[in-house]
Amino acid sequence: MGKSIIRQVRGRRIWDSRGRPTVEATVTLADGSLGRGLAPAGASRGSREAVDLRDGGQKLGGFDVSAALAHLNGEIAQAMIGMDAMQQAVLDARLIALDGTPTKARLGGNATIAVSLAAMHAAAASNRQPLWEYAAQGRALRMPLPEIQIFGGGAHAGRRVDIQDFMVMPLGAQSFDQALEWCAEVYLAAGSLMKAAGKQAGVADEGGYWPLFDANEQALEMLTRAIGVAGLAHAQMAISLDIAASELRSGGRYRLGLENRVLDSAEMIDMLGQWIDAYPIVSIEDPLAEDDEAGLIECTRRFGQRVQIIGDDYLVTSAPRVRQAAALGACNCALIKPNQAGTVTETRAALDAAQAAGWSTVVSARSGETEDTSIVHLAVGWNAGQLKVGSFARSERMAKWNEGLRIEDATRAPFAGRCFGPSPTP
Structure with missing residues (x-):
């Protein structure tokens, strides 16, 4: 098994800057490298952007993320385990196909982005690179x-x-x-x-x-x-x-x-x-x-x-x-x-x-x-x-x-x- 093969995917509920629940994912690779991805949430959102999946109802003002976490810890984790974190495009294509909607409305864009970012962080860690260096892939850098x-x-x-x-x-x-x-x-x-x-x-x-x-x-x-x-x-x-x-x-x-x-x-x-x-x-x-x-x-x-x-x-x-x-x-x-x-x-x-x-x-x-x-x-x-x-x-x-x-x-x-x-x- 290659060192960058995904061995474990876990999701948990965390809290954002407005005190609302959001999604965190951790991805662990075969070599023990770990990456973490956290999903933010917008107040003003475009109608075509990836859906920030919330539970609705009265609990936590309707903002809880138990459905998104269930998807993350269930079918998303099952689909990601065994994939190569170094193959970001292949991994993300699998997430897109698994969801099957134009706006990630079924699994939740908050679940998919958390896993996608976590995999990228894990791959960088496996390469012993900071994320900026892994993202650059040898290309020129510029401070924004x-x-x-x-x-x-x-x-x-x-x-x-x-x-x-x-x-x-x-x-x-x-x-x-x-x-x-x-x-x-x-x-x-x-x-x-x-x-x-x-x-x-x-x-x-x-x-x-x-x-x-x-x-x-x-x-x-x-x-x-x-x-x-x-x-x-x-x-x-x-x-x-x-x-x-x-x-x-x-x-x-x-x-x-x-x-x-x-x-x-x-x-x-x-x-x-x-x-x-x-x-x-x-x-x-x-x-x-x-x-x-x-x-x-x-x-x-x-x-x-x-x-x-x-x-x-x-x-x-x-x-x-x-x-x-x-x-x-x-x-x-x-x-x-x-x-x-x-x-x-x-x-x-x-x-x-x-x-x-x-x-x-x-x-x-x-x-x-x-x-x-x-x-x-x-x-x-x-x-x-x-x-x-x-x-x-x-x-x-x-x-x-x-x-x-x-x-x-x-x-x-x-x-x-x-x-x-x-x-x-x-």
Whole structure:
């Protein structure tokens, strides 16, 4: 029996950053190597992404995962035992076929991604490699540019503001370490400004400040001020937004509850254009809803040469959807979330499809996170260029930023900085 043959698969219930149950898988190989995979969960989700299988009912608010764990410890484990963990694509294809649905709805995407990641970790351990090195397979590395949330809104913060994430991107930093230092300065400055203005209500799901603004644009004004108070120019520190527009769309129109405004697609695009003109915005995620393809195409046509237009709910980490969007001219960047795809192989395929189209890519965490740092290793090893894990607070977020510092020390890999777009690898 080869050393990397899977000998045991086990699933257990653990708890995420919102105190909800989630799935952890461990994979043990013939040589004793062990890998662990943990499934996060999103608050705003695309309709076509892998299903986060929950039990429903009243226990634990309906969020328990006993069905997903039963699948993991039953038919998934039986199918995986005896397979070679080094053959990630073969293993993931088996998971996809075993589930048999387009969205992992039968077994649960939370079960499949946990096992897929666990197998990858076990294979890396068997090779005596850190995950970033195993993921790279000898290709060039690059430390990703962070996108760090300063204010949280939308589904992450009780809809105190309509926009889900107000983030910063340290374009002018010369290293991952300096990038985090600059973001920390902005986070501290924003907190002081919020406190002085009496606008701070607490902390959102991902660690950003939970604001008490009267209009969405006030968050942009405050964030721009915080960058200045931190002593940074806009060429050094820019703004990134996640509109999460699918959460705002109802009856074909966008409803901004904070301002009691209802906008059609053209008016939504015009509003974003006014913000781009007025503030140092370089990236907008989900500017229009997943079912507003025409709006996404128009938004990309108008602003795609000036800002990064990121598809999340629209693309759901799907290579076929990325290729279709690229052909239509909708978006110019793909958000990459492993649990959104359901397996490591499908996640990598979506990233490769985006980069083949000349797009930039962002490896991303979810609002319901764990201490797992896998996505940091994947962002580095896959040369993604950008990494989004939430704010500069809360241990499930800081575990990931700190892991990036360790990887930078170990690899001395160049920092993406403002050159965060596709980078050819030898």
